[in-house]
Amino acid sequence: MAKKVYLLLLSLLIILTGCTSPKADSGNQVELTISAAASMTDSLLELKEGFEHQYPNIKINYNFGGSGTLRKQIEQGAPIDIFFSASEQDYKLLDEAGFIKKGQAILQNHxxxxxxxxxxxxxxxxxxxxxxxxxxxxxxxxxxxxxxxxxxxxxxxxxxxxxxxxxxxxxxxxxxxxxxxxxxxxxxxxxxxxxxxxxxxxxxxxxxxHDPIKYYFGIIDGNKHDDAKKKATENFYHFIFRDESMELFKKYGFDRVGD
The missing domain is CATH 3.40.190.10 (Periplasmic binding protein-like II)
Known part of the structure; x- marks a missing residue:
């Protein structure tokens, strides 16, 4: 009798564990919202495929548009995690206002x-x-x-x-x-x-x-209390600077700053 009770409890434990595991997985999912200059649309969409394959728990959502418009959205409180700007001025305005946690010029165009x-x-x-x-x-x-x-x-x-x-x-x-x-x-x-x-x-x-055409990549200074999102943002930041990522940008007509 005791053995039957034990097996019944063990079965229930397995069933309960199976039911709760998907919630645990979904709890690890992180979404990043990235505002980027419209001229980077094709390259960033391809880069997204490689990044999400390497980090399946991170989902990338893009917001493409003119850099000036995107900058104003961030200034007005849009929940953006990362900003790709085709304008040095728009990047610097955000940086001077304290919106940029860290970033730099990474690409150039013609x-x-x-x-x-x-x-x-x-x-x-x-x-x-x-x-x-x-x-x-x-x-x-x-x-x-x-x-x-x-x-x-x-x-x-x-x-x-x-x-x-x-x-x-x-x-x-x-x-x-x-x-x-x-x-x-x-x-x-x-x-x-x-x-x-x-x-x-x-x-x-x-x-x-004309002025040099440089693209700036910056992490927006937000989500200070969200450790999972901060880690995901750092992962994307480092992913961008890989040689493979720079080769992808080159395929789409961009040059690395300094080349």
Whole structure:
């Protein structure tokens, strides 16, 4: 009789253990929300696959957009864990306001003039002889627009093309407008053009005509009492600096700062 009672209790213990184990596993799940410049969309989506494979208990959620817009969201209290900025100014504004726990410039990029396939432009100077529309990220919110405006000003053609500019919310929208032939040209990063159909690069814009295009990676100073999230954030931070990750970014047209 005692043996039967023992076996019954043992069976119940096994059943109860099996029922509670999934909750224990789910309790280890951590979600990170990462705000990133829209020009990093493709590279970061691929990087996410490798990271979540190595850390199956960490789920990455991305919030892509113009760096200026993303910075304002963080300033207004958006629950962001990590920020990838294509703008040094937006990164420094957050850093000076105490939002950045740690970070640094990690990647660099270059501007190009693009047009629909079989377009008529052969160089950026051809914009002077054209009446076509030009898509450009809004300079106050989109770093590519800021750099593009600097180049057009330094090349002496800003005044001639200003009335023909179509401002966009990010570089992805510039690509869309060019692909749809809603505009005759656009200014984006070289990384945006890789693997894209229905567009062609007219010319790489001289780097000396604009400020250096550097991408900054920073951990947002939040979640001070959440040890699991802090550890997950550190894991992602170190994952970014692996040689394999840097090779992935290179595949998408970025250079490591210093290269």
């Amino acid at each position: 501007l190009v003039l693009i047009q629909p396939v079989n377009g008529e432009l052969t160089s950026i100077n051809d914009l002077l002889d054209s009446n076509g529309k030009i898509a450009l990220g809004t300079p106050d919110a989109v770093p590519a627009g800021t750099y593009g405006k600097q180049s057009l000003e330094n090349l002496g053609i800003w005044g001639d093309v200003q009335e023909r500019l179509v401002y966009t919310k990010d570089v992805r929208q510039v690509l869309t407008f060019v692909k749809e032939r809603s505009v005759d040209a656009g200014i984006v990063y070289v990384s945006d053009t890789l693997g894209e159909d229905h567009i062609e690069v007219v010319e790489r814009i001289d780097d000396s005509t």
